[in-house]
Amino acid sequence: MSEKTKSLLSKLPDVKDHQSKEMIYQQVQNKMKERGNNMKKSKKRLTWVIPSFATGAVVVLSLFLLPGVFDQPDDQSESALTESSADSQPSNESATTATLDEEGKKIVEDPIGKAEDNNAGFVAEEVVAFEHYTPAMQPGTNSLVFSFPDQESLALIPLTFQVDSKQTLPEQIQEILSSFDANANGFGQSPLADASIDVETLNGSKTLVVDFPTPGDSLSSNESILVRNTTLWLADSIDAENINWKTNGEDGYMLGNFGPAEQSIEEEVAPYFLFETETDSRYLAKGSVLYGESATDLESVLSLMKDGDSQNSAYIPSIPEGVSIDSVEKRDDLAVVTFTEDSTFTSEEEAMETLEAIMLTAAQFGYNKVSFLNTGFEKVGPYSFYEAIEIPQSPNAISLSE
Amino acid sequence: MNETFDRLYNDYHATLFQFLFYMVKNRAVAEELVQEVYIKVLRSYHSYEERSNEKTWLLTIARNVAIDYLRTHNRRSSRWLSKFEFNKQNAKDATPLPEEIVMQKEEVQAIYHSLKNCTLDQQQVLILRYIQEFTVNETAEVLEWSVSKVKTTQHRAIKALRELLDDHTKTNLKGVL
Numbered sequence: 001m002s003e004k005t006k007s008l009l010s011k012l013p014d015v016k017d018h019q020s021k022e023m024i025y026q027q028v029q030n031k032m033k034e035r036g037n038n039m040k041k042s043k044k045r046l047t048w049v050i051p052s053f054a055t056g057a058v059v060v061l062s063l064f065l066l067p068g069v070f071d072q073p074d075d076q077s078e079s080a081l082t083e084s085s086a087d088s089q090p091s092n093e094s095a096t097t098a099t100l101d102e103e104g105k106k107i108v109e110d111p112i113g114k115a116e117d118n119n120a121g122f123v124a125e126e127v128v129a130f131e132h133y134t135p136a137m138q139p140g141t142n143s144l145v146f147s148f149p150d151q152e153s154l155a156l157i158p159l160t161f162q163v164d165s166k167q168t169l170p171e172q173i174q175e176i177l178s179s180f181d182a183n184a185n186g187f188g189q190s191p192l193a194d195a196s197i198d199v200e201t202l203n204g205s206k207t208l209v210v211d212f213p214t215p216g217d218s219l220s221s222n223e224s225i226l227v228r229n230t231t232l233w234l235a236d237s238i239d240a241e242n243i244n245w246k247t248n249g250e251d252g253y254m255l256g257n258f259g260p261a262e263q264s265i266e267e268e269v270a271p272y273f274l275f276e277t278e279t280d281s282r283y284l285a286k287g288s289v290l291y292g293e294s295a296t297d298l299e300s301v302l303s304l305m306k307d308g309d310s311q312n313s314a315y316i317p318s319i320p321e322g323v324s325i326d327s328v329e330k331r332d333d334l335a336v337v338t339f340t341e342d343s344t345f346t347s348e349e350e351a352m353e354t355l356e357a358i359m360l361t362a363a364q365f366g367y368n369k370v371s372f373l374n375t376g377f378e379k380v381g382p383y384s385f386y387e388a389i390e391i392p393q394s395p396n397a398i399s400l401s402e
Numbered sequence: 403m404n405e406t407f408d409r410l411y412n413d414y415h416a417t418l419f420q421f422l423f424y425m426v427k428n429r430a431v432a433e434e435l436v437q438e439v440y441i442k443v444l445r446s447y448h449s450y451e452e453r454s455n456e457k458t459w460l461l462t463i464a465r466n467v468a469i470d471y472l473r474t475h476n477r478r479s480s481r482w483l484s485k486f487e488f489n490k491q492n493a494k495d496a497t498p499l500p501e502e503i504v505m506q507k508e509e510v511q512a513i514y515h516s517l518k519n520c521t522l523d524q525q526q527v528l529i530l531r532y533i534q535e536f537t538v539n540e541t542a543e544v545l546e547w548s549v550s551k552v553k554t555t556q557h558r559a560i561k562a563l564r565e566l567l568d569d570h571t572k573t574n575l576k577g578v579l
Contacts, residue, residue, distance in 0.1 A: 005564045008513040009532035013502040017419040019433050021411050028407070028440045152445075220434060221471050257431050288473055310466070310546065 031220070130349040132282045135381060136356045136392035137162070144169075145237035145394050146176050147230040148187035154314040155275050156226050157187065157283045158233050160394040169199045169238065179400045186277025191226040192234070199238060208235040211246040212253055219256035228255055229286075235265050237394060269295040269364045271305045272357040272395065273315035284357055284395035287315050298335060298365045299328040305357060318357035320350055326374070334388055335367045339374040351380045359391045367391065406447055407440065414457060417534060418464050424529045425468040427518060429500050435471060439464045458543040461536075465526065465544060472522065516566035524559035531556055 017024075129135075137143050137160040147158045161180070163172040177193060196211040210231050219227065235243050245253035245261040253261045268289045275285040287309040290301065306319040319325070323343040329336040337358055345351035359370045369388040383389050418439060423432040442463050503514055517525060526545055530536040531552075536544065542552045 002560050002564065005513070005560055005567065006532055008509060008567075009517075009528060009563075010535070011506070011510050012424070012514060012533050013506060013510075014416065014420060015423045015429065015432075015500050015502045017415065017433060017436065018429070019436075021408075021415070024411070024437060024440065025404070025407055027437050028444065031437065032441055032444065220438065221431075222438065225470075257428075257434060288470060290473075312466075312470075 130352060130381075132276075132280055133349050133353050134281065134283055134396045134398070135352060136160070136284070136360065136395050137397035138382065139390055139393045141393060141397075143237070143393060143397070144172060145233045146173065146190065146192075147226075147233055148182050148185075148190050149226050150275065150277065150314065151183075151186065151188045153188060153222060153226060154312065155285050156191075156229055157275055157285050157396065158394065159283070159396045159398050160237070162397065162399045170197060173197050175400060180398065184279075186279040186281060191223070191230045197234070199240060200244070205242075206238065206240040207242045207244050208238065208240040209244045209246065210253075211249060213248055215247050215254055216256060216261075217254045219254075221257055224256040224258050228258070228261065231261075232265060232268075241265065267364070269301065271301045271309070272318055272361050273305065273309055274318050274353055274357070275315060282353065284318065284353070284360065285315055288312065297328075298330075298362055298367070299325070301361055301364075302328065302337075302358060305361065319354050320345070322346065323354060330367075333366065333368040334371060335362045335365075335369070336371045336373065337362075339372070341374060343374060343376070345376060348377065348380050351375060351377060355380060355383065355389075356392060356395065359389065360395055363391045404444065407444060410440075410443065410460070414460050417457065418460060421461060421464050421529060421534060422468055423500075424517070424533055425465070425525065426471060427514075431471065435464075435467050438467050442467065455540070455543060458540055461530070461544040462546065469522070512567060512570050513563070516563055516570055519566050520559055520562050523555050524562055527552060527555045528559050528563065 019027075141162055142165040143160045143162050145158045145160050147156050149156050159180075161172075161176050163175070167175065173192075177190070182189060192210065194213055196209075198209045198211075200207045200209055208231070216224065216227065231243060231245075242263045243261070243265060244251070244263065247253050255261045270286040270289045272284045273287050274282050276282050287304070290304075295301070302319065302325055306317055306324070308317040309315040323345060324340045326338045326340045327336075329338070345354065355370075355372060355375070358372075362370050369390055371388045372383075372385050375385055378385060415436075419432060419436050422435050422439070423429060426432055426435065439460070443460060446463075499511075499514075503511060506514075517528060520528065527541060530541045530544060531538070538549055538552050538556075541547075541556075542549045545552065547555075
């Protein structure tokens with residue numbers, strides 16, 4: 001019987017591609033040229049944008065660092081540390097929001113610094129960025145997630161923008177598109193750049209309305225996924241329950257070969273990986289959506305985060321080689337993640353990347369808090385390991401006001 | 403025309419397209435995906451290491467492109483079905499059958515339909531091993547699995563396919579009687 005099944009399989013016919021070799025080559029060339037042009041355009045602009053951006057960053061940092069230098073005359077090493085850290089800030093750091101790193105901790109331990117903190121609440125609000133990594137947005141911030149692809153459209157990076165709650169959603173989006181220089185930060189154009197975006201509220205239920213000027217029938221599968229995920233993640237971040245897709249004012253939108261875009265927003269599970277831009281900045285990015293057995297528990301997804309995304313080499317494992325997870329324990333809405341005894345993070349920045357990737361992945365399984373054991377640190381960024389940590393709101397916090 | 407494209411097309415296009423078609427079971431989608439495969443291949447050809455087999459390297463890229471598509475597509479389909487349960491029983495694949503399949507005997511058509519109901523892992527192994535006649539080692543290389551995983555999956559896949567074929571036959575008989 002098995003032999004008959006095998007024999008029937010081998011009788012399945014050759015199915016021919018109706019496209020000619022020339023037609024395929026032309027299509028491939030056009031698509032490559034189109035994507036290549038986007039890259040060249042952004043590189044050209046980069047040379048002008050980076051110096052002005054870096055200058056802005058130095059001015060902003062100086063405002064924070066100068067008071068610290070004047071108030072600590074007895075500790076040359078500490079001010080030197082602060083200065084060297086300032087030198088190493090990346091060009092886009094003025095766009096990152098508040099985190100505490102080791103410098104912050106040292107200031108807390110310094111009685112002079114402590115006195116100043118008590119007066120001004122400075123330490124808790126201090127803006128300190130990591131050299132390459134953009135930390136996540138902490139809970140309780142007015143924000144929305146607006147995603148940008150890399151310049152080759154191989155990856156989609158969800159960026160969380162702090163927004164002014166007094167503005168309407170279209171105003172907030174407009175502010176993001178006009179203030180955030182995607183090219184200078186190593187990104188391509190947002191898939192929703194040309195769409196009109198608004199929100200409708202009926203009986204307390206929000207619907208995100210996205211209206212595209214042109215039909216999406218000819219979108220490639222890759223482009224369709226970028227449009228779909230950008231819209232879905234935006235809707236999720238503003239707590240919308242549905243999406244009203246429109247084409248030039250008419251209801252409905254075709255997502256290429258996927259067919260009509262659907263209105264409902266479903267929970268999805270995807271591992272968080274790291275993505276590095278050409279400007280050497282690192283962000284958390286969601287890998288391919290999982291389904292079936294691999295999406296049933298946090299531990300399975302964490303193991304994928306150590307292996308990397310086999311479907312997309314643009315995503316870097318978010319759990320580094322020297323770190324392994326010993327166990328994941330569920331206690332109601334708390335996940336207790338224990339690293340193996342021999343796990344070692346090479347830096348606080350590396351630990352920060354991994355811990356935030358794990359926490360945001362845990363959030364997809366309904367966890368609200370995570371406890372980490374055997375990190376090798378007492379504290380990383382704003383996270384103290386003496387207690388359960390509240391999961392951040394969303395990845396890659398960007399503040400447009402700085 | 404690019405020399406690399408020309409050579410790869412001549413040597414492997416039929417294999418690539420065949421694989422993509424049987425993975426997604428939709429000619430239009432396979433035609434689009436094969437373009438994506440060439441884009442990825444031409445972009446990364448300079449980094450291709452000759453220690454690996456060119457055919458299996460290309461097929462691995464094609465497999466990744468197909469799975470990426472299926473992951474999104476399958477989730478969408480299953481969600482729609484679960485929302486409209488009453489449609490489940492009558493749900494028929496609206497994708498037209500390619501003429502090459504339509505012209506086949508009923509039992510060959512039946513195996514084509516049954517193949518769709520195997521798991522994704524099983525389908526990949528069945529396509530590579532029995533439709534494309536790859537060796538176990540080549541299949542393991544394409545899927546980036548161990549040889550033993552290929553053998554185990556292959557065994558289960560054939561068993562599952564046989565059962566699906568039996569079900570298919572019984573359903574058809576009921577219709578006749």
